[in-house]
Amino acid sequence: MTVAEAGEAAVLEVLSGAAGDVGDDPVGNGDDAAVLGPADATVVTTDMLVEGTHFRLDLTNWRDLGRRAVAQNVSDVLAMGADCSRILVALAVPGHTEMDQIAHLAAGIHAEAARSGAVVVGGDLTSAGVVVVGVTAIGTLPRGAAPLRIDGARPGDRIGLTGLPGRSAAGLALLLAGHPGGDLAAAHRVPHTPIGSGTAARRAGASALTDVSDGLLRDLSGLTRASGVTADLDAAALPVDPGLRRAAVTLTDGDAGKGKVKGQKQSPGDDDDNAVPAAAVSTHDESDPIISARVMDWILDGGEDHGLLGTFPPGVEVPAEFTLIGTIREGAPGEVTVDGVARTPGGWDSARGAN
Ligand SMILES: Nc1ncnc2c1ncn2[C@@H]1O[C@H](COP(=O)(O)OP(=O)(O)OP(=O)(O)O)[C@@H](O)[C@H]1O
Numbered sequence: 001m002t003v004a005e006a007g008e009a010a011v012l013e014v015l016s017g018a019a020g021d022v023g024d025d026p027v028g029n030g031d032d033a034a035v036l037g038p039a040d041a042t043v044v045t046t047d048m049l050v051e052g053t054h055f056r057l058d059l060t061n062w063r064d065l066g067r068r069a070v071a072q073n074v075s076d077v078l079a080m081g082a083d084c085s086r087i088l089v090a091l092a093v094p095g096h097t098e099m100d101q102i103a104h105l106a107a108g109i110h111a112e113a114a115r116s117g118a119v120v121v122g123g124d125l126t127s128a129g130v131v132v133v134g135v136t137a138i139g140t141l142p143r144g145a146a147p148l149r150i151d152g153a154r155p156g157d158r159i160g161l162t163g164l165p166g167r168s169a170a171g172l173a174l175l176l177a178g179h180p181g182g183d184l185a186a187a188h189r190v191p192h193t194p195i196g197s198g199t200a201a202r203r204a205g206a207s208a209l210t211d212v213s214d215g216l217l218r219d220l221s222g223l224t225r226a227s228g229v230t231a232d233l234d235a236a237a238l239p240v241d242p243g244l245r246r247a248a249v250t251l252t253d254g255d256a257g258k259g260k261v262k263g264q265k266q267s268p269g270d271d272d273d274n275a276v277p278a279a280a281v282s283t284h285d286e287s288d289p290i291i292s293a294r295v296m297d298w299i300l301d302g303g304e305d306h307g308l309l310g311t312f313p314p315g316v317e318v319p320a321e322f323t324l325i326g327t328i329r330e331g332a333p334g335e336v337t338v339d340g341v342a343r344t345p346g347g348w349d350s351a352r353g354a355n
Pocket residue numbers: 046047072076213214350
């Protein structure tokens with residue numbers, strides 16, 4: 001049955017059916033607006049996923065789309081040093097969308113919300129030519145706690161990052177080249193948000209925090225510009241997923257017209273496949289400079305990993321999930337160097353909708 005056949009009430013029932021317990025809120029989902037319980041400081045953010053710009057339905061599935069829409073918003077709440085508690089979902093879908101697809105989308109939304117400790121308290125539904133999922137995420141800061149702003153980095157601070165940068169960009173590159181993509185594609189379809197790490201950074205005494213959505217260099221440059229400082233990254237300290245090198249070999253061999261098996265693409269929802277052929281069948285060595293450059297581009301300029309990027313003053317004990325990758329010093333605001341050489345951020349420009 002399609003969305004148009006089922007009608008608004010049936011679609012909304014599927015979307016809000018698994019909304020969960022509203023906790024102590026005076027009004028939950030189903031009224032004109034939700035009324036949230038008293039909070040000392042409310043953290044609120046909103047971000048959209050637009051078909052064609054942020055995702056393609058042939059490269060993801062509805063459940064992962066729902067999870068990703070929630071995850072990328074939860075990430076912004078974590079980046080303020082808070083935990084997410086509530087989610088609103090504004091959804092536009094074409095009338096021919098199947099009710100099964102809505103059910104998978106709703107399951108993904110609620111699964112990721114639950115993983116993040118949040119409940120869905122509302123949303124909106126309309127029709128459109130392409131799918132748009134707009135999520136608003138809300139969190140709270142405990143009484144007296146200062147939010148982790150983007151402009152708090154100071155000379156002498158150490159720079160820390162959670163997770164392995166570049167995995168999402170590598171996964172997308174594999175998918176776009178027709179490879180199933182394995183765990184990298186899965187990481188692209190659903191970024192891993194480090195629940196609890198924003199709060200951990202705040203409690204530890206971080207001076208600034210943001211999440212990496214457009215690219216490590218681009219988002220770090222945004223943080224250093226806001227803070228009026230320069231960042232020096234140490235390339236050898238950057239955490240590297242070994243899968244990136246294998247992906248780079250696969251794609252570089254593919255570029256040369258070798259090593260690519262036609263008709264290899266499998267279901268985008270199939271996460272168990274091992275997409276990246278063993279390096280033994282490749283014509284490029286993993287230590288080849290072309291491979292290293294491709295890997296470095298993903299790490300420095302690949303977006304959508306949603307790792308947390310923070311700065312930690314001297315003496316602060318950095319939470320274990322943050323890898324130290326560089327330092328902050330006095331210098332041109334917004335400048336970022338890699339091994340002492342200034343590097344202009346690539347990454348994603350939201351207004352252009354391109355790298
Ligand atoms: N349409 C808008 N109206 C008002 N403020 C906006 C609008 N779009 C973005 N902003 C504000 O601009 C700032 C930067 O937004 P941006 O979307 O680049 O950040 P982000 O959501 O952290 O990153 P990303 O969207 O890449 O995940 C945020 O404070 C955001 O609230």
